[in-house]
Amino acid sequence: MNYFLNEEQKEIQNLARKIAKEKIEPLALEYDESQSFPWEIVKILGQSDLFGVFIPEEYGGLGGGVFEMCLVVEELSSACGGIALSYAASALGTIPIILFGNDEQKKKYLPRLATGEIIAAFALTEPDAGSDAAAIKTQAKLDGDHYVLNGTKQWITNGGEAFINTVICITDPSRGARGSSAILVEKGTPGFEGGKKENKMGIRASATRELIFQDCKVPKENLLGREGQGFLVAMKTFDQSRPGVAAQAVGIAQGALDKAVAYSRERYQKGQPISNFQGVQFMLADMATQVEAARALTLQAAKTIDGGEKNVAKISSMAKLFASDTAMKVTTDAVQVFGGYGYMKEYPVEKMMRDAKITQIYEGTNQIQREVIALQLIKESVRRKD
Amino acid sequence: MKIIVCIKQVPDTTNVKINPETNTLVREGVESIINPFDMYAIEEAVRLKEKYEGTVTALSMGPPQVESALRESVSLGVDEIYLLSDRAFAGADTLATAYTLAAGINNLEGADVVLMGKQAIDGDTGQVGPGVAENLGLPHITDVRKIEEIDGNGYMTVQRLLEDGYVRLKVKLPAVLTVVKEINEPRMPSLKGKMRAKSKEMKVWTAADLDIDKERIGLSGSPTWVTKIFTPPKPKGGKIFQGETRDTVSELLDELVKGGIPIKRGGGK
Numbered sequence: 041m042n043y044f045l046n047e048e049q050k051e052i053q054n055l056a057r058k059i060a061k062e063k064i065e066p067l068a069l070e071y072d073e074s075q076s077f078p079w080e081i082v083k084i085l086g087q088s089d090l091f092g093v094f095i096p097e098e099y100g101g102l103g104g105g106v107f108e109m110c111l112v113v114e115e116l117s118s119a120c121g122g123i124a125l126s127y128a129a130s131a132l133g134t135i136p137i138i139l140f141g142n143d144e145q146k147k148k149y150l151p152r153l154a155t156g157e158i159i160a161a162f163a164l165t166e167p168d169a170g171s172d173a174a175a176i177k178t179q180a181k182l183d184g185d186h187y188v189l190n191g192t193k194q195w196i197t198n199g200g201e202a203f204i205n206t207v208i209c210i211t212d213p214s215r216g217a218r219g220s221s222a223i224l225v226e227k228g229t230p231g232f233e234g235g236k237k238e239n240k241m242g243i244r245a246s247a248t249r250e251l252i253f254q255d256c257k258v259p260k261e262n263l264l265g266r267e268g269q270g271f272l273v274a275m276k277t278f279d280q281s282r283p284g285v286a287a288q289a290v291g292i293a294q295g296a297l298d299k300a301v302a303y304s305r306e307r308y309q310k311g312q313p314i315s316n317f318q319g320v321q322f323m324l325a326d327m328a329t330q331v332e333a334a335r336a337l338t339l340q341a342a343k344t345i346d347g348g349e350k351n352v353a354k355i356s357s358m359a360k361l362f363a364s365d366t367a368m369k370v371t372t373d374a375v376q377v378f379g380g381y382g383y384m385k386e387y388p389v390e391k392m393m394r395d396a397k398i399t400q401i402y403e404g405t406n407q408i409q410r411e412v413i414a415l416q417l418i419k420e421s422v423r424r425k426d
Numbered sequence: 427m428k429i430i431v432c433i434k435q436v437p438d439t440t441n442v443k444i445n446p447e448t449n450t451l452v453r454e455g456v457e458s459i460i461n462p463f464d465m466y467a468i469e470e471a472v473r474l475k476e477k478y479e480g481t482v483t484a485l486s487m488g489p490p491q492v493e494s495a496l497r498e499s500v501s502l503g504v505d506e507i508y509l510l511s512d513r514a515f516a517g518a519d520t521l522a523t524a525y526t527l528a529a530g531i532n533n534l535e536g537a538d539v540v541l542m543g544k545q546a547i548d549g550d551t552g553q554v555g556p557g558v559a560e561n562l563g564l565p566h567i568t569d570v571r572k573i574e575e576i577d578g579n580g581y582m583t584v585q586r587l588l589e590d591g592y593v594r595l596k597v598k599l600p601a602v603l604t605v606v607k608e609i610n611e612p613r614m615p616s617l618k619g620k621m622r623a624k625s626k627e628m629k630v631w632t633a634a635d636l637d638i639d640k641e642r643i644g645l646s647g648s649p650t651w652v653t654k655i656f657t658p659p660k661p662k663g664g665k666i667f668q669g670e671t672r673d674t675v676s677e678l679l680d681e682l683v684k685g686g687i688p689i690k691r692g693g694g695k
Contacts (some may be wrong), residue, residue: 051620059614089617102617 041332043339044100045111052093052108056115059084071245072391075237077201078123078245081123085116085127086156087256088294094131095138099150105346106280110287110338115192118290118298121395122245124288129246132281132403133160136206136222136273139280140265145224148203161202162281163193163251164274173208173274174217178253185260187223189231189253195402199249200234203227206277207251208270220270224262231256242394255401279356279416280345282403285357286338289367289399293331294365296374296392300324303378327370334363354416361409365397373397427480427576429468430537431471431504432527432558433464435488435495442656460495463543465502466605469612470573471541472503478576481505483537485530487523488514493628500623501615508534512632517645520549524557527642529636531562539582544569555604555637558618567595571609 063396095101118125176190212219235250306313341359375382499526545552667674
């Protein structure tokens, strides 16, 4: 399908594809096995300016938006969903600074994020606050010129690796969700530490850690937006980043589809390639159709956001929901096409199936996405009756 | 520091096919790339620039389509690009090519370091680097696997790859170096570099722009003639020994002795 990319978008896509093929794919299984953080690849992505595609030009980026970010994430994910996540999670940590940062904050961090010199993380989830984000307990108390942070964040992607962390904390416990704020915390700040690295089913090249705050003093200037805007920051950030997760899912699915098609032509049974069998053909046809539909929805969501549409929660959630369910289905079918070999770690589709699963869970479970979509439908219906 | 890197555009031979009847390369549909060895030279030139400050100029000789290779070099960090292009240059062998490139370098008023790959993957001669150096009257070192340092007195220390190790050499700049793939890992292009590459002005010089002897360029300056290109026939026959190594080695030795090769068998168990 032709998405009529402009010259610059084509360059971005081609470069991301080249890096995925030449630099990421050969190392994907190794990183999956070792669970080490892919700094080597992050450096290449930085030097190639790919971290800058969605950062405004005045802050050292290339001035693109969510659409360009999605192009990169999809290509990288087709080679390794875990390595791609390190890129996408840095975007997730960068978006709140782009959306809510003041000029000083933007000048301080965005140029370094654009070159990949530093990466970012976004910290909302806590042990008892996942889908129920309003239940977070991490507190930030204003004390003179500083906020003092106490609490623990959980399952933070790029945690412990990121230099700049957008942390959602409670600044006014009496106001519930309206008493939350987004605060920027730099790596190395006394009282801030990365906890143990999680041992995950998939996306194992990415680092997932706890962030532990113990009387961590952060300058007052690190407040993002205003006090009480914490959840607004989180929700607006997720609206923009969800297509990124969708693009990751599309990439993983496309990677699995490509492998399945190639394998079906190589694998001979009963004296002929299994691609001759209609049972396999129908599977491949369905997989390809689903991937294309997921990509179309993802890129349309990205375009809608970049176009300045105000309420993007519904399309953003739809893209994330549909693409991640597609990735799970397509990677499962890819393993099926590979048969017994597909179940073996020596073959790439087993990892892709593990990598796909998380896309249905994080950045809002697919059940939460359905809630968001349904809520929007009801709201729209109510408004129409007015 | 002024660095010139000489590059060649070649067919991507990893995908190339030979027409068995004419014994020539099937060029249709084969992508043109920068000679892979020259990619290491570009990377090393850019690294020298980053370390010692200066400019990197890429120079190539060839038909107009070489422009794409030169532009690609800009996306990898090259600052200026020059193409030597003229029908009179066509058909050049390594002697005429080295002469013409040297004239181009003279037109650029020389450089502190001239870099290129150790050879091109289409011709595999490895003669152009030394040839350019001779024409310029400069020292040269081939097969450089590492540039260690440039000292305050203008001496460069390099490691030259040998079959079973390397030799450390010191050379007074200006000099010509040819590099091997062990020297670095070329970087990926950058998006900003790609945009620069699009708008970069490329200077084209014809024979008339160079201070040269017309008899020494192109076909007339080329004493080498390719009379025939052929694919070496695959060796036929042969014998494969299968089984335990100890037994197969013994069988092999017996066979060799039988074939008239004098081998003294040791005692062994």
